Amino acid sequence: xxxxxxxxxxxxxxxxxGMVDQAKESHRLVNKVxxxxxxxxxxxxxxxxxxxxxxxxxxxxxxxxxxxxxxxEEIIPVPEDITGYPDTILRSPPIDPAPFNxxxxxxxxxxxxxx
Numbered sequence: 775x776x777x778x779x780x781x782x783x784x785x786x787x788x789x790x791x792g793m794v795d796q797a798k799e800s801h802r803l804v805n806k807v808x809x810x811x812x813x814x815x816x817x818x819x820x821x822x823x824x825x826x827x828x829x830x831x832x833x834x835x836x837x838x839x840x841x842x843x844x845x846x847e848e849i850i851p852v853p854e855d856i857t858g859y860p861d862t863i864l865r866s867p868p869i870d871p872a873p874f875n876x877x878x879x880x881x882x883x884x885x886x887x888x889x
Contacts, residue, residue: 852876
């Protein structure tokens with residue numbers, strides 16, 4: 775079992791093996807990697823969907839935690855050298871990324887295992 779999994783899939787992808795759509799199915803991807811982690815392991819979940827509001831992403835993660843086996847441990851802010859400094863930002867994102875500081879949303883999840 776692993777101590778940590780970094781989950782940073784493409785925003786959207788379709789292949790003969792299936793489809794990835796972070797805007798609609800980030801919970802499914804988290805559930806796929808959960809069994810790979812030891813008790814107390816971490817998932818660093820990254821969602822780059824420009825059109826997914828931060829609050830909606832957080833709600834989906836909070837729903838995953840309702841069973842008591844996933845806990846939101848930390849939101850990792852995107853540094854200013856990526857987001858832009860106040861005097862270099864040309865426009866706001868098309869959605870509200872809050873509680874994140876950028877449409878690239880990064881969350882650390884703590885995983886508990888049964889038994």
